[in-house]
Amino acid sequence: MIEPTQTAAGGQQPPAVPNPPKNRRRPVMMAAGIVGAGLGLAGLLLPAPYVIETPGPSFNTIGAVDSRTLIEIPGEKTYPTSGNLDLTTVYMSGGPRNPVRLFEVAAAWLDPRQTVAPEELVYPPGVTGEEIQNQNAEAMTSSQETSVAAALAHLGVKFDQRMTVVGFADNAAAEGLLKMDDVVATVNGKPITGIEVLRAELNAGHGKPVELGVVRDGKRLDVEVTPKANDDGEFQLGVLLGTDFDFPYDVKIQLDNVGGPSAGLMFALGIVDKLTPGEMTGGKHFAGTGTIDAEGKVGPIGGIVQKMDGARDQGATVFLAPAGNCGEVAGHVPDGMQVVKVENLDGAVKAVERIGSGSTAGLPSCG
Known part of the structure; x- marks a missing residue:
C-alpha cells in the first residue's frame, strides 16, 4: 500500500506513481548505449587535422637498392667501400595527401616511437597533395645537386x-x-x-x-x-x-619514392667515400640525416627521433645528427647508439674516418 505524503501546507499529495518495471527500462538503456557507441565509433573514423611521423626505412648510399647501385659515377675511378652510410627516412601520415583518422591519432599519441603534430604546423594552408608531392621531388633533386657540389668541393674538384x-x-x-x-x-x-x-x-x-x-x-x-x-x-x-x-663528373643517384632535402649529408658522404682510396667506414654501420648546401654546411631536418629509431632497428650503431637538431636528440637516443653532432661535411668525414679506424673518444655529441 502506498501512503500519502504531507505537503508544506499540511495538505495531502496524490499517491506517487511507481517506477516502471526494470524489464521495460533495459531495452531503452541498451538502445541509448548502442547509439552512443555508434556515434563514438563514427567520430573515431572521421578525418583528423594532424600529421603522424613514424620510423621509415634506411638506404645505404654506398650500397644498392633493388639491385641498383645507389650512387654511380660512370667514367671516373672509384674505390671499394664497406659498411653502411645510411640515409634515413620518416613515414608521414596525414595532411592533404593522406588524411588520418582520429583513432589513428589516438594510437600514435600512446606510442613513444611516433610523433603527432597539428597539420597547420607542417603544411601551409590550402596546399594540395599534388603540390606537396612536387615540392618533395624538387627538394630531393636539389639536395642531390648540392650534395655533389659539397662532395666535390671537399675533394678539391673544381666545377x-x-x-x-x-x-x-x-x-x-x-x-x-x-x-x-x-x-x-x-x-x-x-x-x-x-x-x-x-x-x-x-x-x-x-x-x-x-x-x-x-x-x-x-x-x-x-x-x-x-x-x-x-x-x-x-x-x-x-x-x-x-x-x-x-660538374666535371656525371654522378647518378638512383633512389625512387623518397622525397625531401634531408638526405643531402649522406649522399655527400657516399660520394666522398666512393671517390677516395680506403674504406672510410672501416666496415661499421653508420646512419644519419641533414640538409647540405654547396659549401658543405649541414642543416637541421624534421623527424629526427623517428629517424634514429628506424636506423637502430636496421643495425646502425652511429648516427650523424645536424647540430641544429641537438635539442630534439637529447633524451631520445636509442640504446646502443652513439650520436655524433655535425655542422659541415668536413666534420662529418672526419668523424666517420675516426670511428671507422676504431677511435670514438672526443667526438662532439648532442649531450
Missing part, C-alpha cells in the same frame, strides 16, 4: 655554378633592377662562386650599394643595388636565387 634570379621577395631591394633569369655573376668585382660569397659581401658593406655583374640575354651589364636589412640585421637583395651547376 662551375651560376646564380640565377628565380623570384622576388615583397619590397625587394633589387626589384625593377634585376629581372627573372638574370645570371648574377659578380658582386663588387668578386666572382660569385656560391651564395656565401654574395652574403658576405652584402653584410660587409652594412647597407652600402653594391655593384652586381649580371648576364641578361647573353649580354653583360653592371647593376647597382642598395641592399636592405632583414629582421635579423642581415643585408639582402630580396631576390630568390637558383643555382645551376656544371
